[in-house]
Amino acid sequence: MTAELLHDAEAAMSPLRARLARRIGSPDESFRTRIQAIARTVDNVVSMGPGDPDLPTPQHIIDAAKRALDDGWTHYTPPPGDIRLRRAIATMVAATRGVAYDPEYEVIVTLGAEEGIYMSLLTLLDPGDEVLLPSHRFTTYDWSIEMSGGVLVPYPTIADGQFHLSVDAIRARITPRTKIIVVVSPDNPTGGVATREELAAIADLARERDLLVITDEIYSKFVFDGREHHSILSEPGMRERTLLIDGFSKCYAMTGWRVGFMTGPADYMRAIVEVKHTLSICTPAVSQAAALAALEGPQDCIAEMQAIYDARRQELLGALADMDLAFIYPAGGFYVYVDISSTGMTSEEFALRLLADTGIMMLPGTIFGGRDPDAHKFMRMSLLVPNERLTSALERMEPAIKRYRSEAAEARRTAP
Structure with a gap:
């Protein structure tokens, strides 16, 4: 950016924004914020990104x-x-x-x-x-x-x-x-x-x-x-x-x-x-x-939640295996880290495309490992989705994955 353009950009800012402390780093809207805003405009969206349990407080x-x-x-x-x-x-x-x-x-x-x-x-x-x-x-x-x-x-x-x-x-x-x-x-x-x-x-x-x-x-x-x-x-x-x-x-x-x-x-x-x-x-x-x-109070609520999450985990892992998508084995927590590199897209491209095509919202690996060279090939999928919504999302996802792989194969075939 030239000095003149930089001056114009700063002039358009409020005095507070222009004097934002350097330690804040890049304050621009994150991909997480952007995709969540897009998801709010999509009908019947299934959100498999956030880490907020769908189960109620006991x-x-x-x-x-x-x-x-x-x-x-x-x-x-x-x-x-x-x-x-x-x-x-x-x-x-x-x-x-x-x-x-x-x-x-x-x-x-x-x-x-x-x-x-x-x-x-x-x-x-x-x-x-x-x-x-x-x-x-x-x-x-x-x-x-x-x-x-x-x-x-x-x-x-x-x-x-x-x-x-x-x-x-x-x-x-x-x-x-x-x-x-x-x-x-x-x-x-x-x-x-x-x-x-x-x-x-x-x-x-x-x-x-x-x-x-x-x-x-x-x-x-x-x-x-x-x-x-x-x-x-x-x-x-x-x-x-x-x-x-x-x-x-x-x-x-x-x-x-x-x-x-x-x-x-x-x-x-x-x-x-x-x-x-x-x-x-x-x-x-x-x-x-x-x-x-x-x-x-009683601690059986934790065991009950764990059983629900484990059942969802098993369903999700089975579906991913059927789609031939690799993943990091999740021995704990709420998430499955899925390798989507076979689709020919980066994780951010995949997130936006999947949301537009199927109404499924996930978070790309670049949000969690932006400095890691492999972050672009992972997506984080959450277990915090009601069972029927999870099943629906996986049914929508399977044909989309097949289509993406087919498009990637065709692109490779016709590449100069």
């Missing part, structure tokens, strides 16, 4: 929130959260990870897991510090790292068409500026689940190189086919150098309640309480009451 949680409002849970709580909820969180973490935390000083209730991610990076990164994180990932990490002055360094999580955490690949990317390794398991978007051996090797590396670890375990309640969730937090010597990020959005279908949590050593957690206070004062009291009911 009724006992809703009832507890209603009672809490009547009982006056309408004011500020302490910034780290209501102590009753923090105690329940500490009890749950001890039971599921085998690690004890003092609820008074080592648990902070956050405004969803995303606030925990941002607070962690904002309070740990100095300008130029590097963060190693999965090459395909939830992009909250990208924004949080960049706004905190850090440098994002992806490490590969896909090898030979499957999810794999390679300690050697992580080690090869360590520099003198490396400060943090981010581990996400179960993984978004691939659905991969880390093995205990993989996590133990990363823990060894973190201790050896004196690195910090953020472990994102928001999907930990949903693992399939007899697999188990393992936490790097449980490895020897990791409690003092690891932050656990988790929440209630996925396992209790509470995305709109915006309540999560983080745990860490007392001296660090006490140092960041004022950051939490500055960002949001506290997580809404009524949402904390609901989260407390979730932890203290």
Whole structure:
């Protein structure tokens, strides 16, 4: 762009837009926002992109929130959260990870897991510090790292068409500026689940190189086919150098309640309480009451949700196999990461074409792994679609895939 055109473009901006801080990066409309806007104009659309459970929040949680409002849970709580909820969180973490935390000083209730991610990076990164994180990932990490002055360094999580955490690949990317390794398991978007051996090797590396670890375990309640969730937090010597990020959005279908949590050593957690206070004062009291009911109430709702998601997963994987579409084996979480390269389109081209032709909305891999050279060939498909809608979407999708492949073959045949 010439200087004259640049001047004209800036002149058309509001003073606020023209002075947008450089750390915000590119503020233009994302592909995710654009395709969701297009989807709203399509009749009978089946949305297989977003990660918002279609199942309702369990009724006992809703009832507890209603009672809490009547009982006056309408004011500020302490910034780290209501102590009753923090105690329940500490009890749950001890039971599921085998690690004890003092609820008074080592648990902070956050405004969803995303606030925990941002607070962690904002309070740990100095300008130029590097963060190693999965090459395909939830992009909250990208924004949080960049706004905190850090440098994002992806490490590969896909090898030979499957999810794999390679300690050697992580080690090869360590520099003198490396400060943090981010581990996400179960993984978004691939659905991969880390093995205990993989996590133990990363823990060894973190201790050896004196690195910090953020472990994102928001999907930990949903693992399939007899697999188990393992936490790097449980490895020897990791409690003092690891932050656990988790929440209630996925396992209790509470995305709109915006309540999560983080745990860490007392001296660090006490140092960041004022950051939490500055960002949001506290997580809404009524949402904390609901989260407390979730932890203290019956847990069979999780097993019921898991069974529903697993049935959908089996149907989806069977249909993809029938369409001869490869995918990353999803051992956990809500998603299937599908390889659509046989259609001859990039993932963004495929997303737009499939939406226009069939009314099915998916998210392209470039949203999750924009810097990875293979991101253009993957699509993320969600299990969070009612069963009859899922079946309908797969019936629409199969002939479209055949047509796309046929067109790609013809294009190759007639290419000069």
